Amino acid sequence: MPPVLRSVAACGFLAIALTACGSADDGAADGGLTTGSGSAAGSATHAAPTGKVTETVDVAATDTTCVAAKTALPAGVVSFRTKNDGKQPTWLYLFRADKTVVGERANIAPGATGDLVVELAAGTYQLACKPNHEGDGIRQEVTVTGELALQADPRVTRAVEDYRAYVAAQVDDTIATTEKFVAAVRKGDVKKAKALYAPSRFGWESIEPVAEAFGDIDPKVDLREADLEEGQKWTGWHRLEKALWKAPDTVKKEAKYGDTLLTDLKELKARLPKAEITASSMANGAKELLDEVATGKVTGEEEAFSHTDLWDFKANVDGALKVYQLLTPIVMEKNPGLVTTLDAEFAGLDKLLAKYAEGDGYVSYTDLSKDQVKELADAVNALAEPLSGLAAVAAS
Secondary structure, three states: OOOOOHHHHHHHHHOOOOOOOOOOOOOOOOOOEEEEOOOOOOOOOOOOOOOOEEEEEEEEEOOOOEEEOOOEEEOEEEEEEEEEOOOOOEEEEEEOOOOOEEEEEEEEOOOOEEEEEEEEOOEEEEEEEEEOOOOOOEEEEEEEEOOOOOOOOHHHHHHHHHHHHHHHHHHHHHHHHHHHHHHHHHHOOHHHHHHHHHHHHHHHHHOHHHHHOOOOOHHHHHOOHHHOOOOOOOOOHHHHHHHHHHOHHHHHHHHHHHHHHHHHHHHHHHHHHHOOOOHHHHHHHHHHHHHHHHHHHOOOOOOOOOOOHHHHHHHHHHHHHHHHHHHHHHHHHHOHHHHHHHHHHHHHHHHHHHOOEEOOEEOOHHHOOHHHHHHHHHHHHHHHHHHOOHHHHHHO
């Protein structure tokens, strides 16, 4: 689930150096790199475009305005460098014409500058600033013309194809496990439904950046109660989570939301072949997964009723690790030192998380002490900093 205002508190408490926490000296070092096409017609077989930044666009943001210095751009890798002159933190998004998300730059603090680096094919897009991450944002149309250079490296093409297969497999597993979860909800079998709740979410959490690109599906299946906007209908896993842990006598009455959850997940599966995936968007997604850990899982805010946050933590890390493993041959050639660092940090975090394994899952978040939470946060920080450089290496 996308971090909203809770990320502000999380970054201050954990002091994690992620791009979710903007600072006045933020630059393009972490890349924030993702890829998009102005049309809705993605393809599972197109070559993966890549390259260095070819255009930098300054964006002036306040609490009421969002103005890009240029709105007619050539196809290529574009950096939207946003200065927040408002009094509230702002989020920068770029949307395709079909309303799916090309990329986002989270939580640019007042007075700070943040870069959103995206690789754009010809088409029409909308740039949006969202002060306090509220509403539809202040939008401006961007038009891109020309052709992208195609990626000739067969290792990149293979990595993208393998990741696409991984995403599809995770979605299939999510649907299969969620069907069992929903069946238990329908029967009012609270014990079984509780046992299946966290496993049903594991696949989703491992590929969350891809799922979130379909902006209409994500809030239907993964919206927390704390993030509901006025008048917004609440559906998805977290509604069922609350019923199971806070009002178990009402579970059978909530079964219709389980049916809706399955429908939405099957819609995600149907749309996956159109998902735009490249090496750079994979790398950026890996960093986003660590952002998810920092702003929701290690703080205990994601699973407010079940406290199964460590399941989600593990899934996010596994998803980031999968991307890294697929891109390692490319990164090893360009930056072997980064491979050495990431190997060590992934191994260290996995070893630390294993301390809290219990049965087939993990202990409740409420069983962790403040010192243990800090230890996990420090390990996330140690991995997140070098991982933020993966997108830039993948695109170079």
